[in-house]
Amino acid sequence: MAEGLTLDGIRIRREGATLVEIDRHVAPGEVLTVMGPSGAGKSTLLAYLTGTLSRGFEGEGRILLNGEDVTDAPAHARRIGILFQDDLLFPHLSVGENAAFGLAPGGRASDRRATVAEALADVGLAGFEDRDPDTLSGGQKARVALIRMLLSEPRALLLDEAFSGLDAALRAQMRTLVFERARTRALPVLMVTHDAEDARAAGGPVFELGGGA
Amino acid sequence: MTAARLPAGLRALPPLTMVAMLGPVAAGLAGTLLPAAGFYPAAGLTTLGLGPLQSLLDWPGLAAAVRLSLTTGFLATFAALAITALFLAGWSGTRAFLALERVLSPLLSVPHAAAAFGLAFLVAPSGWLARLLSPWLTGWERPPDIAVTQDHWGLAMAAGLTVKEMPFLLLMALAALGQSDATRRMRVAAALGYGRVAGWLLAVFPSIYAQIRLPVYVVLAYSMSVVDVALILGPTTPPTLSVQIVRWMGDPDLAMRLTASAGAVLQLVLVGAALLVWRAGEGAVAFLGRRWIGSGLRAGRADAAARPVALGAAAIAAGSVLLGLLTLGIWSVAGFWGFPDPLPGGLDLRSWMRFATGGGATVATTALIAAIATGLSLIFVIGCLEAEHRRGKALSQKGLWLIYLPLLVPQVAFLPGLQTLLLSVGLKSGLGPVILAHVVFVLPYLFLSLGDPWRAWDPRYATTAAALGARPAGVLWRVRLPMLLRPILTAAAVAMAVSVGQYLPTLIVGGGRVDTLTTEAVALASGGDRRAIGVYGLAQTAAVMVPFGVALIVPALVFRNRRALRG
Structure with missing residues (x-):
């Protein structure tokens, strides 16, 4: 089977009316941009992919990850990473504890610490382990959220307006960082955005959703 | 699709919660109805008939008792609601409002008995x-x-209930205010030439009232049937119906329990009828409101007059509870205090010394009951809220009614039945049944105080944690509960306050053998030892304040390095 993220005949309905319809394959390292006006069901599609679709929605179609069908897997077993517009760092944990949250269990504590330290250093946050996330700047928080997600070793990456909360300069920086990391790790990326600049930067195919027809 | 099935424990909790909350109410009502019809095997009475009703009707105080129940209930509820509405209408958003709100919030948790004693001493x-x-x-x-207190008309009692229930309604209304788009409505009303008070009453109040209707009903049901406040501030000859029921319950002649049960049924019917009348009154008020709007009357002058009145009434309500507590404090350390000296001639710690040597067990019992009832209720409530979250299904309006039900059925209507039932199945009254009885009243308040912050938690944290590989239980224990530590502790403090303040469940279900600060304090009412009452009233208030202090201090310590959660 094909490597990457396959959305096989996905259709999400609410009260019988079709809200989202998509049938696409995202190759490893590729970014598929999903655009559409608000209310077009962009977030609903992501909820279907993460396994957190609200009651009242009906989804059909298969989600394949490197050929493995994860459609019926519970959310925590899918290994599909997601970044939202807000960093959503857990406010009760330190930066290091946040980063380590998704690390696979096991291994020596010192190894785990080293992994986190390395990941933090890699995004220019060396020595930030014990910091309170709330004392970080917006750009720093976004980077912690990124490495937290990457350390959980996801097999695909979802971006839910992930850059909309950042100011213009930071935004370009963060975009480059995220796309670059995804490419190095050969992660298929599905990005939901309403910003054409995001789509251009991603350089991949663009899928228009709904259009309010 | 992937709606993972709930683990068995979590699936069982919502129905178990309903049983814990409504089971005793249903069982107690059954245990009241049967003796009221003459069926009471424990006393060898098994002939059904109208005997108990007849003996109730033979009680010469009945008419006065029924009248008292109705007048105090309607008076206290109407006054508390009117002060709440006018105060909100005239002052919400102002600095005076914020200041008074800050005073009123802690007053909410002051036990009724302590507030009543304070008012009486004042x-x-x-x-x-x-x-x-x-x-x-x-x-x-x-x-x-x-006769200023314990007056024949029950005015002191109604006043005591008003000042104690007003903060409750105000806080419920404030919670509702956030969902009623008040600011923009007020702007429109002002643009149309309405003053602050009139604009608020006509444009905002209807949607607030729709949301606080159940709490208002709770206040009405409670005020009509309360026992401890009636013992302290209510008339004695004859007393209120609920007080008389408790007297009959305590009569050594077991047959009097049948009369008590008949009285309890009457109390239940009275409350039900009063709720219906109130409901009809809502319609009448709405009709008059529409007529007012139709008339186009702006009532600018009345508007200006209403504001100071509202502020004064709210301030008097808050001030009387606060000054009452201060009076309790002075009496608790008073030496000789002759009339009309403004202060006692000397200080005397004897009452506190006596409390220190003899009151320890009472404090321990009070704390134990409150802690276990709160702990159990926390498990129930968090289980229900978590099940609701994982099923993605919010509480329905019907569910909300069920939560309010134990607060709407008068305590005196089902607690005697519950105790009778416990006795007839051979269960001894004692600590265990008392704790379960407290859970009935603790659960609703815990639901109401934890529900909003629980549901306001951003579900994207759960999605994020799950995407990082955390199982649903992991999301709960590692993310949600720690993040919600502060509201959980605050809700637990509210729950402890409810438990500490319970009089009737402790007295009746405990069979008079379980002594808490509240039962001891109320027992002192007839004696008139003001120093001892001062000590117990303050101890009661302290027992309620300590958990609130913990709820402030613990998150501040735990999260001293976590700015977002320090609050």
């Missing part, structure tokens, strides 16, 4: 106010012989 003919104003203003050299 306004009685020999109370602190009379002392402060005598003889220079009043000319009184000795306490005047007028």
Whole structure:
């Protein structure tokens, strides 16, 4: 089977009316941009992919990850990473504890610490382990959220307006960082955005959703 | 699709919660109805008939008791609601409002008995106010012989209930205010030429009232049937119906329990009827409101007059509870305090010393009951909220009614039945049943205080944690509960306050053998030892304040390095 993220005949309905319809394959390292006006069901599609679709929605179609069908897997077993517009760092944990949250269990504590330290250093946050996330700047928080997600070793990456909360300069920086990391790790990326600049930067195919027809 | 099935424990919790909350109410009502019809095997009485009803009707105080129940209930509820509405209408958003709100919030948790004693000590003919104003203003050299408290009409009792229930309604209304788009409605009303009060009453109040309707019903049901406040501030000959029911329950002649049960059924019917009348009144008020709007009357002058009245009433309500507590404090350390001296002649710690040597067990019992009832209720409530979250299904309006049900059924209507039932199945009254009875009343308040912050938690944290590989239980324990530590502790403090303040469940289900600070304090009411009452009233208040202190301090310590959660 094909490597990457396959959305096989996905259709999400609410009260019988079709809200989202998509049938696409995202190759490893590729970014598929999903655009559409608000209310077009962009977030609903992501909820279907993460396994957190609200009651009242009906989804059909298969989600394949490197050929493995994860459609019926519970959310925590899918290994599909997601970044939202807000960093959503857990406010009760330190930066290091946040980063380590998704690390696979096991291994020596010192190894785990080293992994986190390395990941933090890699995004220019060396020595930030014990910091309170709330004392970080917006750009720093976004980077912690990124490495937290990457350390959980996801097999695909979802971006839910992930850059909309950042100011213009930071935004370009963060975009480059995220796309670059995804490419190095050969992660298929599905990005939901309403910003054409995001789509251009991603350089991949663009899928228009709904259009309010 | 992937809606993972709930683990068995979590699936069982919502129905178990309903049983814990409504089971005792249903069982207690059954245990009241049967003896009321003459069926009481424990006393060898098994002939059904109208005997109990007849003996109830034979009680000469019945008419007065029924009238008292209705007048105090309607008066207290109407006054508390009116002050709440006018105060919100005239002052919400102002600095005076914020200041008073800050005073009123802690007053909410002051036990009813302590507030009632405080009020009695303040306004009685020999109370602190009379002392402060005598003889220079009043000319009184000795306490005047007028019944200010325990008056024949139950006015003191209604006043006590009003000042105690007003903060409750105000806080419920404030919670509702956030969902009623008040600011923009007020702007429109002002643009149309309505003043602050009129605009608020006509444009905002209807949607607020729709949201606080159940709490208002709770206040009405409670005020009609309360026992501890009635023992302290209510008339004695005859007493209120609920007080008389408790007296009959305590009668050594077991047959009197049948009369008590008949009385309890009557109390239940009275409350039900009063709720229906109130409901009809809502329609009438809505009709008049529409007529007012139709008339186009702006009532600008009344508007200006209403504001100071509202502020004054709210301030008096808050002030009387606060001053009452202060009076309790002074009495608790008073040496000789002759009338009309404004302050006692000397300080005397004897009452506190006596409490320190003899009150330890009472404090321990109070704390134990409150802690276990709160702990159990926390498990129930968090389980229900978590099940609701994982099923993605919010509480329905019907569910909300069920939560309010134990607060709408008068305590005196089902607790005697519950105790009778426990006795007839051979269960001894004692600590265990008392704790379960407390859970019935603790659960609803815990639901109401934890529900909003629980649901306001951003579900994207759960999605994020799950995407990082955390199982649903991991999301709960590692993310949600720690993040919600502060609201959980605050809700637990509210729950403890509810438990500490319970009088009737402790007295009746405990069979008079379980002593808490509240039962001891109320028991002192008839004796008139003001120093001892002062000590117990303050101890009760302290027992309620300590958990709130913990709820403030613990998150501040745990999260001292976590700015977002320090609050």
